[in-house]
Amino acid sequence: MRYTTAGESHGPEEIAIIEGVPSGLHITQEDVNEQLSRRQHGYGRGERQKIETDTVTFLTGVRHQLTLGSPITLNVHNDDHNSWSKIMAPNDVATSENTLRKVLRPRPGHADLVGGMKYRHQSDLRNVLERSSARETTMRVAVGAVAKKILAEIGVDVHGFVVNIGPAKSDLSTLTQYKNLQELREVTENFKTRALDATADAAMRDVIDKAKRDANTVGGQVQVIATGMPVGLGSYVSADEKLDGKIARAIVGINAFKGVQFGGGFDNSEKYGDEIMDEIFWDATKGFYRGTDNLGGFEGGMTTGEAILVRGVVKPIPTLYRPMKSVDIDTHKEHRASIERSDTTAVTAAAVIAEAMVAIELAKSVLDKFDSDNIDRMKEQVAQYREEIRAF
Ligand SMILES: Cc1cc2nc3c(=O)[nH]c(=O)nc-3n(C[C@H](O)[C@H](O)[C@H](O)COP(=O)(O)O)c2cc1C
Numbered sequence: 001m002r003y004t005t006a007g008e009s010h011g012p013e014e015i016a017i018i019e020g021v022p023s024g025l026h027i028t029q030e031d032v033n034e035q036l037s038r039r040q041h042g043y044g045r046g047e048r049q050k051i052e053t054d055t056v057t058f059l060t061g062v063r064h065q066l067t068l069g070s071p072i073t074l075n076v077h078n079d080d081h082n083s084w085s086k087i088m089a090p091n092d093v094a095t096s097e098n099t100l101r102k103v104l105r106p107r108p109g110h111a112d113l114v115g116g117m118k119y120r121h122q123s124d125l126r127n128v129l130e131r132s133s134a135r136e137t138t139m140r141v142a143v144g145a146v147a148k149k150i151l152a153e154i155g156v157d158v159h160g161f162v163v164n165i166g167p168a169k170s171d172l173s174t175l176t177q178y179k180n181l182q183e184l185r186e187v188t189e190n191f192k193t194r195a196l197d198a199t200a201d202a203a204m205r206d207v208i209d210k211a212k213r214d215a216n217t218v219g220g221q222v223q224v225i226a227t228g229m230p231v232g233l234g235s236y237v238s239a240d241e242k243l244d245g246k247i248a249r250a251i252v253g254i255n256a257f258k259g260v261q262f263g264g265g266f267d268n269s270e271k272y273g274d275e276i277m278d279e280i281f282w283d284a285t286k287g288f289y290r291g292t293d294n295l296g297g298f299e300g301g302m303t304t305g306e307a308i309l310v311r312g313v314v315k316p317i318p319t320l321y322r323p324m325k326s327v328d329i330d331t332h333k334e335h336r337a338s339i340e341r342s343d344t345t346a347v348t349a350a351a352v353i354a355e356a357m358v359a360i361e362l363a364k365s366v367l368d369k370f371d372s373d374n375i376d377r378m379k380e381q382v383a384q385y386r387e388e389i390r391a392f
């Protein structure tokens, strides 16, 4: 399975094309809309989310709620485009009127300056901003919704949570060692049944309100937990086959993500070996298993069969309403950075996007190993493989 996305933030449409989804997968537009709606929620976002109601249209690859095995085209309309149609017009020549919203003072922390240099957009950095915007993550979540449906067919569940927003921490933040799998499962379930909107926590709202009052922004960490993956997805034999490596790349590829860890991650560096390795046990019904999950479900770049625990670090939003120092690209004079309408934080959305990215990488790995033509044949092969592994 592979995919590509296209679309500018204030252009008319966002598009994704996915190839390699098996035939016979049951999927509806509502399945995708549910995930798109989760991405749009979260305290601390700006005015844009009030304008958009992200809903998908299947343009190709699905018939009577079943995938055909052909490329699937997903489309989400940008409602905000109504206010930008002249500025984003593909067929009109540039005039003083339709370039009114020029960006000439690059925002530190954004793609503006380097993107402008690289693509020679020296007359208007909006040409960078439009595609570098995290608006594009709408389509990654849409693709992730398809991946989650594939994974659900073989009992794999993937869920993203907020760990902290600035200094305000959720209960999950204390679970860095995962010594007790039962505790991990309970906390996970507890979090899932609560509103995804971890920013409902009063302490988190306070941090966001303070940042907003100060014309500032704030970041945080998110955690993705995936359960039910078969043993042995990914491989140690070549560096680019390692599934933890593919997931790390997918996570850091999300706008504003600056770090990733598995299991206890960075905290493990302060521990001794006997505190960290996940000891091996055997049981006649389930075969080999571990008592802990300090390594986050990977050994040698392969799934161990325990929960996959991935954490991502999200930097604060770069656009500041009290902007930082920058330089005008026309005059080369020092000037405060441009201000664009912006979020105060997007950590809650980031948890949903990280979930989608993990789901995409896991689904790809399943489709690489098992039949990818038809979903029922894939399921049969996974069941057969699971039985072989259990009997090892
Ligand atoms: C869901 C989401 C929403 C975002 N919203 C904004 C925003 O409103 N304003 C902004 O300046 N950056 C926002 N960002 C971050 C920028 O897109 C990102 O920092 C920028 O593209 C530079 O990429 P980098 O941080 O990965 O280097 C958002 C990121 C995510 C994941």
Ligand SMILES: C=C(O[C@@H]1CC(C(=O)O)=C[C@@H](OP(=O)(O)O)[C@H]1O)C(=O)O
Pocket: 009, 046, 047, 048, 049, 052, 132, 133, 134, 135, 138, 255, 340, 341, 342, 343
């Ligand atoms: C549009 C979304 O996020 C946008 C991501 C973003 C950025 O610079 O990354 C900047 C803002 O864009 P705008 O100026 O149009 O409000 C966010 O709203 C979205 O998540 O759907």
